[in-house]
Ligand SMILES: [Zn+2]
């Protein structure tokens with residue numbers, strides 16, 4: 001009997017069957033078909049593979065056991081850029097395929113197909129780049145199906161060469177052979193190119209005239225070594241590059257770029273160089289080396305190893321490794337760490353079109369290292385850091401966008417959410433995916449606003465998205481809101497305004513597929529609240545559809561509105577007035593005299609006293625600003641969040657005595673009175689207590705406030721899950737402390753891992769809330 005069943009099993013395994021397999025995810029333009037082709041041949045299977053607009057269709061025929069192994073291999077060793085979301089299979093009787101082949105694509109309208117982000121040069125290409133015997137030796141545009149530009153060169157879909165910015169380059173014979181050979185690493189690699197047929201580099205002077213050079217990259221490297229500033233055309237736009245080791249060069253760049261002290265990003269050749277200047281953990285090393293190649297915030301080793309002008313007042317440096325072959329060639333030749341900052345003046349969007357770059361950057365750059373492969377869409381570098389052992393994005397752009405984010409539900413209607421006002425990104429919901437855009441920027445800027453419009457149009461086209469619902473922020477004065485209003489009106493679509501902090505929390509819940517209600521802690525700069533006041537220190541009980549505001553920081557005046565964001569001393573004044581009433585003037589002057597002129601202070605005092613142009617705010621970000629100013633750290637800022645960042649840099653990671661605060665209960669809701677905190681802190685300041693200690697205590701107190709309020713909410717509502725979102729959670733000290741305190745108190749804590757906690761992440765929250773309000777109205 002036993003023998004018999006063994007024979008049966010054997011027979012079953014050897015039986016010839018046919019399977020139809022569908023693979024979904026990022027499986028096009030990433031070398032998936034040649035991978036399947038080679039795999040099928042390895043396992044002696046016949047059939048075919050083809051792309052359709054949903055993914056990849058495979059038919060295989062052969063022994064059942066071989067097909068099982070084939071499926072196993074798809075799962076365990078897919079090509080590096082592929083992201084497999086789903087593999088489904090169905091069995092059929094064999095039809096007698098003779099061989100295995102790659103069939104041409106089937107076009108299926110109205111189906112969504114993910115597009116790969118731009119990916120750093122792979123190890124195989126890097127080896128060839130520096131191999132004197134390779135025909136692409138030192139070729140600055142070497143790439144293959146596993147690496148290189150994708151999203152930034154695509155004009156339209158389906159993704160093939162004639163619909164990319166590579167269409168003007170005709171492949172030479174050798175490239176063509178590789179392109180058509182399924183066993184080759186460059187089979188159907190759309191940007192495939194070589195010295196003979198592909199794009200080339202040239203060097204221009206500041207007027208755009210060609211500088212004669214046998215090797216433009218060599219000459220560019222010499223310029224940089226001589227202290228010149230170079231504009232370098234990259235994958236998603238232009239960088240400004242210069243020698244990061246010379247303080248006077250870095251200062252010159254600051255002056256010309258009109259960037260006072262916002263940190264510059266660095267590019268270094270390899271890990272060895274990075275470790276010379278920065279502390280690098282294993283997780284940070286992995287993130288730096290990942291094919292997405294974000295800028296990673298790393299603790300600098302000592303204050304003086306690199307000029308402080310790179311990131312004044314900051315313990316961290318933003319560092320990335322080279323990600324294009326051109327970067328590698330340049331960095332190798334310069335052999336110095338480089339500043340690699342976005343090619344723009346001040347806060348404008350980064351230049352990505354050649355003519356625009358020449359005209360906008362010619363006052364800054366001494367020369368231009370350019371090439372003739374067009375950039376279709378502007379994409380900035382991404383910024384990330386490791387928090388609690390895991391990556392947390394500060395800016396999600398190159399290398400990440402437009403990779404779709406999987407939703408926990410199937411959206412039956414397509415939603416477009418236009419995002420916020422600062423750090424804008426937008427988002428489409430389609431099926432069970434959210435497609436979140438690259439970083440658009442601050443919409444105060446007209447260029448950024450038109451980028452938003454163009455971006456929406458581009459995504460609509462390449463991802464087949466026809467929005468049926470539009471979502472925006474509740475704030476009527478956001479440029480994104482106006483754009484959404486117009487879009488909705490023109491297309492007769494419903495427009496759903498979403499509260500800013502609910503969007504923050506919902507975005508995190510959508511990312512984590514959490515459907516139930518949680519405690520949402522949204523500590524942020526500012527966002528319009530339901531009561532028309534400016535919120536920002538909020539405790540919500542929320543899900544992906546609704547929220548209730550159960551606690552918040554006490555309201556104080558925001559003297560001068562927007563102006564108070566740029567001038568933290570105004571917030572200091574506001575807190576002082578709240579604490580000391582009419583007696584505060586002398587003290588205020590004593591504390592703030594070096595930050596503001598007396599006359600100006602009097603004007604603002606008047607605003608506060610009379611409540612003119614001084615809306616009420618519960619913003620946590622503004623509390624940090626006030627404290628930063630009171631401690632004399634920063635009274636005016638040059639970039640968003642500067643006062644809080646410099647306050648954080650002063651604080652130490654230490655459990656400390658914390659300042660008093662009061663939680664006032666009113667009908668099962670809570671208001672956190674922060675005045676005792678600020679007044680205790682001022683007392684210590686006057687006593688001459690060490691600033692570092694005060695800053696440390698302040699951070700620890702804010703973390704204690706979050707713990708206390710979450711505990712109170714748990715007592716009333718029985719909720720034990722906490723979602724942390726909002727710009728304040730970019731503060732790694734607060735984040736670490738809050739996670740520690742909450743988990744020690746038995747809470748389950750959720751942090752962002754896909755989207756940034758700042759306003760760059762709210763579009764997803766807007767989209768899911770609008771969807772749930774419209775579609776799940778029961
Ligand atoms: Zn490659």
Ligand SMILES: [Zn+2]
Nearest residue numbers: 172175194197
């Ligand atoms: Zn070629």
